[in-house]
Amino acid sequence: MKDALTHPPAVVIVDDEPGIRRFVRTALESAGCGVNEAGSAARARIELSTRKPDLLILDLGLPDEDGLAVLASVRAWSGMPVLVLSARSDEHDKVAALDAGADDYLTKPFGIAELLARVRALLRRSLRPSEGQSIVSFGEIEVDLAQRSVTRNGEPIRLTPIEFKLLGHLIAHAGRVLTHRQLLAAVWGPNHVEHNHYLRVYMGGLRRKLEPTPGFPAHILTESGVGYRLVL
Amino acid sequence: MDESRPPPLRAPLQWLNYLYAIAAVGAVAGIGAPLLGAFDLANIAMLFPLAVMFSAVRFGRGPAVLAAFLSVALFDFFFVHPHFTLAVSDFQYLLTFAVLLAVALTTAALTTRLGSERDDAEARERESRQLYEIAQALSAAVSAEEIGALRAHSMAALGPDTPASLRETYATLFSTAIEREHYLVEAERNRIEIEAERMRSALLATLSHDLRTPLTALAGLAESLPLAGPPLPPAQAELAEAIRAEALRTHALARDLLDLARLQSGAVTLRREWLPLEEVVGAAMQARSSLLNTHRIGFDLPDTLPLIDVDPVLMERVLCNLLENAAHHTPPAGRIDISASADADTLSVSVSDDGPGLPAAGSPPSGTGLGLAIVRAIIGAHGGKVEIDSPSTGGARVTMRLPLSTPPQPPDSEA
Structure with a gap:
């Protein structure tokens, strides 16, 4: 992370559990980030408006206010990436946070490798947003977004227009989770956001064309109850 | 109870009514007698339907009919020439008798019908008032016992001559009330169940949150130990990793226990x-x-x-x-x-x-x-x-x- 930057990325971590703040701080500092902490929503609002961080890590279950309310007020003035931490295993909370503008989530307990991978993906996007490659490759697959062509080991693969649109949207947000609603709205339009089975059928088709083992995908990952994530 | 009054007592009363009717006609004849000569005979004849109407209103149909015939007889006997015989010298009086009889009988019929309609209306009003009172008492009743007691009381209060339709109305009223009471009990039980369910899942959610948060911290702190300073010697790094693994295992166990409790208590809704x-x-x-x-x-x-x-x-x-x-x-x-x-x-x-x-x-x-x-x-x-x-x-x-x-x-x- 250090190499790409002139200054260390600033991260604010908001969680009411000191132990969690402590280890997240240690992990982020070891990766070259500057870290500030807040234990409550009120403290978080102060930290965010004074520090203007590059990334916010936000616990949804804060003692004084719902984390979603903090997220909403951040979104009113900033597009900074937001990584949500959820102790609740209820997928609806995660989907609500993502649809309200969070960029990704982690379910507790999470490991440091997982945390750093998410943080890197989010910072890469926010620090170099204009970088748009026309050729993207993952595994044996190469996608030429300009030519609208997909090849596996040089062999062309035929995708339907919908499949290509879906793949393009996943590539544009590579590394990040996209909710069913977000993908449906992007590919089919806002009138189809309830038609989850459309998405699942097409995603299954895309996997069978792109993944060597569709039953154990390596790139087009399912986040059950939430959405999908493309890992390059 | 007054409704169970034995019917034989009514017979002497009936005879008394006939006597009263005869007396009423006699009284009219008594009033008319001195007027004979001063008044036209046709005007005196007009008095008799009064007695018939009075009898009909007060004593009923039978006495009124008797009064009608008696009126004609007395009119003929006392007022029509020749007096004190039933013989008639002038045949035009036969028409007077016929008209008098017809007027008297019609009056008797109309009046008694009016009376019986009034009685019916009163009875209906009494029934509706009773129904209303019962309905009011029922709407205040909250238990099956109260409704049962009200039902026993009201059914006993119905006389033996109560029409079947009224009994049916009573039955409907009570069955509706019992049904309502049943639904009330059901709704209350549901409310309690939902409340218990809500508390149980809130408790499990809180427990799950309260267990997961410190275990997340424990696992994360153990994992961050090698990052916090100079590299750890292998034995210590191994210990830190063992702490992390145990914390995650404990977390998984707590999660499984709580999830199983949630599943087995039926607190889980499938999101298909x-x-x-x-x-x-x-x-x-x-x-x-x-x-x-x-x-x-x-x-x-x-x-x-x-x-x-x-x-x-x-x-x-x-x-x-x-x-x-x-x-x-x-x-x-x-x-x-x-x-x-x-x-x-x-x-x-x-x-x-x-x-x-x-x-x-x-x-x-x-x-x-x-x-x-x-x-x-x-x-x-x-x-x-x-x-x-x-x-x-x-x-x-x-x-x-x-x-x-x-x-x-x-x-x-x-x-």
Whole structure:
């Protein structure tokens, strides 16, 4: 992370559990980030408006206010990436946070490798947003977004227009989770956001064309109850 | 009670009424006699219908008819020439008699009908008032006992001559009240159940949150130990890793116990969605990949499998638990197979391994019992069942059978 930057990325971590703040701080500092902490929503609002961080890590279950309310007020003035931490295993909370503008989530307990991978993906996007490659490759697959062509080991693969649109949207947000609603709205339009089975059928088709083992995908990952994530 | 008054008492009263009617006509004749000569005979005749009407109003139809005939007789006897005989010298009086009789009888009929209609109206009003009072008492009654007591009391208060329609109305009124009371009790019981359910799931959610948060911190702190300063000597790094692993294991145990409690208390609502089985298998493989990276995994998931209507998160959990079990019972280079097939109304999914197979009957349950109990609870909630066997080829096999239904219209194949 250090190499790409002139200054260390600033991260604010908001969680009411000191132990969690402590280890997240240690992990982020070891990766070259500057870290500030807040234990409550009120403290978080102060930290965010004074520090203007590059990334916010936000616990949804804060003692004084719902984390979603903090997220909403951040979104009113900033597009900074937001990584949500959820102790609740209820997928609806995660989907609500993502649809309200969070960029990704982690379910507790999470490991440091997982945390750093998410943080890197989010910072890469926010620090170099204009970088748009026309050729993207993952595994044996190469996608030429300009030519609208997909090849596996040089062999062309035929995708339907919908499949290509879906793949393009996943590539544009590579590394990040996209909710069913977000993908449906992007590919089919806002009138189809309830038609989850459309998405699942097409995603299954895309996997069978792109993944060597569709039953154990390596790139087009399912986040059950939430959405999908493309890992390059 | 006054309603059960014996009928024979009425007979003397009836005779008394006839006597009163005769007296009334006699009185009219008495009043008319001195007027004879001063008044025209036709005007005196007009007095008699008065007596008949009076009798009809006061004494009823029979006495009124008697009064009508008596009026004609007395008029003839005392007022028409020749006096004090029933003989008639002038035949024009026969017309007077006829008219007098007709007027008297019609008056008697009309008046008694009016009277009986008034009595009916009064009776109806009394009935409606009683019904209203009972309905009011019923709406205040909150228990089946109160309604029962009211019913017994009201039914006993009905006289033997109560019309069937009124009895029917009473019966309807009471059965409606009993039904209402039944629904009230039902609604109250439901409210209490929902409240208990809410408290139970709130308690489990709080417990789950309160256990997960410190265990997350513990695992994370142990993992961050090597990052906090100069590199740890290998023995200490190993200890830090062991602390992390134990914290995660404790977390998984707490999660399983709480989830099983939630599932078995029925506090879990399925969030069903139509999806391909392959997607759930993929999600579970991804979630358990660290456990499975030394195993050989075989997939037999035909492209033709229909969509299934399941809760994606819970189904992922089912497959995760089965994969964990299989990984646990199979040596590192062992083989695990995930296969599925469908017939007209059932999807069968099995996870099999080439480990030592099922433990002998009667052996103590292993730590994986919790995982299988969760599998059974989730599949049961989906209306399916779980079978466990040891195929002849060795190892253990868990097969789940899920009922299939008609999936929604698939999107256009080429859009």
